[in-house]
Amino acid sequence: MQISRNKKLPGINIKLNECGLKATLPRIKVVEALQNSKKPLSAAEIYKLTKKYTDRASIYRSLRVFTECGITDEINLNEGFLRYEISGKKHHHHIKCDNCGAIKCIDICIKLDVEKLTGYRINKHSIEFNGVCPNCLKNYS
Amino acid sequence: MQISRNKKLPGINIKLNECGLKATLPRIKVVEALQNSKKPLSAAEIYKLTKKYTDRASIYRSLRVFTECGITDEINLNEGFLRYEISGKKHHHHIKCDNCGAIKCIDICIKLDVEKLTGYRINKHSIEFNGVCPNCLKNYS
DNA sequence: AATATAAATGCAAATCAGTCGCAATAAAAA
DNA sequence: TTTTTATTGCGACTGATTTGCATTTATATT
Numbered sequence: 001m002q003i004s005r006n007k008k009l010p011g012i013n014i015k016l017n018e019c020g021l022k023a024t025l026p027r028i029k030v031v032e033a034l035q036n037s038k039k040p041l042s043a044a045e046i047y048k049l050t051k052k053y054t055d056r057a058s059i060y061r062s063l064r065v066f067t068e069c070g071i072t073d074e075i076n077l078n079e080g081f082l083r084y085e086i087s088g089k090k091h092h093h094h095i096k097c098d099n100c101g102a103i104k105c106i107d108i109c110i111k112l113d114v115e116k117l118t119g120y121r122i123n124k125h126s127i128e129f130n131g132v133c134p135n136c137l138k139n140y141s
Numbered sequence: 142m143q144i145s146r147n148k149k150l151p152g153i154n155i156k157l158n159e160c161g162l163k164a165t166l167p168r169i170k171v172v173e174a175l176q177n178s179k180k181p182l183s184a185a186e187i188y189k190l191t192k193k194y195t196d197r198a199s200i201y202r203s204l205r206v207f208t209e210c211g212i213t214d215e216i217n218l219n220e221g222f223l224r225y226e227i228s229g230k231k232h233h234h235h236i237k238c239d240n241c242g243a244i245k246c247i248d249i250c251i252k253l254d255v256e257k258l259t260g261y262r263i264n265k266h267s268i269e270f271n272g273v274c275p276n277c278l279k280n281y282s
Numbered sequence: 283a284a285t286a287t288a289a290a291t292g293c294a295a296a297t298c299a300g301t302c303g304c305a306a307t308a309a310a311a312a
Numbered sequence: 313t314t315t316t317t318a319t320t321g322c323g324a325c326t327g328a329t330t331t332g333c334a335t336t337t338a339t340a341t342t
Contacts, residue, residue: 021289022338057294081329104259108258110251118275119278121273122236128266129263195320198300290337292334292335300327301326307320310315
């Protein structure tokens with residue numbers, strides 16, 4: 001697929017190359033989709049946004065290597081699929097409103113406490129919440 | 142399926158009936174499998190243990206109603222499937238060793254803190270860890 | 283700038299967890 | 313014992329994710 005390369009985002013290309021990854025158009029489009037989103041995206045949502053440039057299998061492959069390289073974070077909100085977001089500066093977790101679908105970030109984490117408590121070397125952890133947000137609570141009694 | 146009923150566990154039957162559920166053999170076998178296991182089981186693992194008495198669809202249906210009734214808890218260890226355990230007295234979370242597969246319980250929880258912090262009414266939360274246990278760490282340098 | 287080479291892609295087929303429709307069966311109520 | 317209603321077991325199905333493989337593309341090499 002020979003479409004002119006996006007000159008506006010050399011940062012992405014550099015970051016991909018730093019990780020030993022080729023800066024391909026499909027990958028750049030996936031990164032852009034995530035960067036432009038205010039909430040973590042599922043593979044299906046990314047596909048909707050990037051289908052002109054890539055296919056599902058490639059998106060899944062990209063998300064996997066991105067996550068391995070620390071370019072993205074994988075988020076499990078118990079929806080039956082995973083979401084991804086660009087790995088930000090500050091570590092955080094999420095809470096999703098089951099009523100309106102909003103996803104908010106939470107700054108509390110107990111990884112270090114659990115590491116201390118258990119003696120495990122923790123590779124991965126997932127701290128995710130579902131509920132009803134204050135706004136929806138207000139509107140529905 | 143007319144197989145003589147297990148007289149040894151009237152407690153289960155009563156508990157199921159209390160929840161408005163019929164105490165069927167398939168359900169009793171699923172509960173027994175979970176009670177006899179030292180770690181949370183996946184639907185596939187339960188099926189291996191109970192296939193003489195039930196099928197996969199029924200197991201999934203049982204696990205769903207059990208969890209709705211508070212008989213079981215659903216655990217998401219980011220394995221691509223869910224695990225279930227009999228709902229015990231004290232609330233807890235889990236950490237799984239990626240090396241030996243052991244699953245340990247953790248008593249810390251931040252549900253209340255998050256509830257306070259966000260104003261959400263939390264319906265569900267999942268706080269799960271993966272890593273390498275002290276024992277495996279010791280053995281592999 | 284042209285070429286080599288290794289990585290990545292796109293497609294279709296496969297896998298795997300979990301669900302659904304429905305006729306047959308079994309538990310609990312009458 | 314009979315009736316009622318929930319539950320089962322089967323097979324087909326969905327939806328997320330993965331895999332094999334021939335083709336293409338980014339980057340290193342000349």
